[in-house]
Amino acid sequence: MATKQDTKHRLKLVLAEAALETVPREIWGHPAVYKHARRRGKPSASILLDRSIHHQAMKRLPNAEKRGRPDIVHIALLEALGSPLNREGLLEVYVHTLNDYVIFIDPSTRLPRNYNRFVGLIEQLFDEGQVPPEGKPLLWIRPMTLERLLQEIGATHVILLAEDGEHRRLRDIAGEALQHAPATAVVVGAFPHGDFNEETRRLATRVYSIYRGEPLETWTVVSHLLAVAADMLNII
Amino acid sequence: MATKQDTKHRLKLVLAEAALETVPREIWGHPAVYKHARRRGKPSASILLDRSIHHQAMKRLPNAEKRGRPDIVHIALLEALGSPLNREGLLEVYVHTLNDYVIFIDPSTRLPRNYNRFVGLIEQLFDEGQVPPEGKPLLWIRPMTLERLLQEIGATHVILLAEDGEHRRLRDIAGEALQHAPATAVVVGAFPHGDFNEETRRLATRVYSIYRGEPLETWTVVSHLLAVAADMLNII
Numbered sequence: 001m002a003t004k005q006d007t008k009h010r011l012k013l014v015l016a017e018a019a020l021e022t023v024p025r026e027i028w029g030h031p032a033v034y035k036h037a038r039r040r041g042k043p044s045a046s047i048l049l050d051r052s053i054h055h056q057a058m059k060r061l062p063n064a065e066k067r068g069r070p071d072i073v074h075i076a077l078l079e080a081l082g083s084p085l086n087r088e089g090l091l092e093v094y095v096h097t098l099n100d101y102v103i104f105i106d107p108s109t110r111l112p113r114n115y116n117r118f119v120g121l122i123e124q125l126f127d128e129g130q131v132p133p134e135g136k137p138l139l140w141i142r143p144m145t146l147e148r149l150l151q152e153i154g155a156t157h158v159i160l161l162a163e164d165g166e167h168r169r170l171r172d173i174a175g176e177a178l179q180h181a182p183a184t185a186v187v188v189g190a191f192p193h194g195d196f197n198e199e200t201r202r203l204a205t206r207v208y209s210i211y212r213g214e215p216l217e218t219w220t221v222v223s224h225l226l227a228v229a230a231d232m233l234n235i236i
Numbered sequence: 237m238a239t240k241q242d243t244k245h246r247l248k249l250v251l252a253e254a255a256l257e258t259v260p261r262e263i264w265g266h267p268a269v270y271k272h273a274r275r276r277g278k279p280s281a282s283i284l285l286d287r288s289i290h291h292q293a294m295k296r297l298p299n300a301e302k303r304g305r306p307d308i309v310h311i312a313l314l315e316a317l318g319s320p321l322n323r324e325g326l327l328e329v330y331v332h333t334l335n336d337y338v339i340f341i342d343p344s345t346r347l348p349r350n351y352n353r354f355v356g357l358i359e360q361l362f363d364e365g366q367v368p369p370e371g372k373p374l375l376w377i378r379p380m381t382l383e384r385l386l387q388e389i390g391a392t393h394v395i396l397l398a399e400d401g402e403h404r405r406l407r408d409i410a411g412e413a414l415q416h417a418p419a420t421a422v423v424v425g426a427f428p429h430g431d432f433n434e435e436t437r438r439l440a441t442r443v444y445s446i447y448r449g450e451p452l453e454t455w456t457v458v459s460h461l462l463a464v465a466a467d468m469l470n471i472i
Binding site: 050051052069071072075078079082083084087113114115116117169170171210211214216217219220223224226227228230231234235236 | 286287288305307308311314315318319320323349350351352353405406407446447450452453455456459460462463464466467470471472
């Protein structure tokens, strides 16, 4: 049984190119954005871009198909932070966004279960730089590229999960990650459609697909990876 | 490799006593409920009870700590329907609610990822009895007890997952479920706090705990069970 002191097997999980950002300047004045911001009592610049609300306005944005999906990070983080692996102190999770911000998360953080409250929390995080704004933060955000993040956390072995990667059993991928831990990061895309950027792919030591080339939701990849790893470590 | 025609290993998953209901009559007139309903342009009777909005009003309700959490069903269903096990045609999932309704779900259903849209969909389901309202339904709802549901789906071996059950490896539980499939149902609670009703416990053939007596979120139990089962069937 792994213990809370055991850092040897601690897995580093990175949600990469996450579709999480505040409304970009180009569409601050769009009627749908403006109206929604006013109803929320916030300036357009302080609300999260959300396809379910800003769909029309997003048509003007470059790269729109990869943007505006806070729900992906929300559900993936709920799976990560609530997993037995994290409860045992064997997980570090980071969120890298499409615009090169990185969110650091205290593993004991209990995120809001309600989506709208999660959105409010992340808006506060973008506004204040940390949550809660005073004292020891549970979440904090810094401008940072994925490359820099991987350096900072000492991840020299980078496993990228992508549907066009080499097909491999999830059990073997988890085994490889645990074997090279704590120098391994598993990178999972947290955007809805489209492909990883070239810069992200360049950082990968290995690119694997876990389900015969078919795309899976981010939270499914996260939960299944953490479940199989927990099984292999006899935690569940 | 399992195939789509293989029903021998098809797992039946039941989300039980789910905290999913429309606002009950006792609090239709509460100012917070009334105001929220009016803003949504619906009568109070047609909106879902949601603790994140109706917290104050819910203080009047019996059994309040188990009620008003549509997010639990939402995330658990996203995990279930998007799982490789379901994609392979090896999963049936049912939602039994605290008020003895059962939601049946076509396994090919693609649920809204956005929470607010999911809420709208379930409100339509309660209003119309099925979604979409015309033609072949993806979701349909019937008044039905858990006992009746288990009879209807031919589940004679009922595994209840509860934190006070006998501790067992998830791998062994999944193995037992698959071995007795398709006559096995795995029942997972879909309420936030409190315990299963006595009537639910009476229906269980076995009661197991997967994580040393500590509570886990519903979606965590679902995703980890389906991941371990998929691993055992060589799907991932």
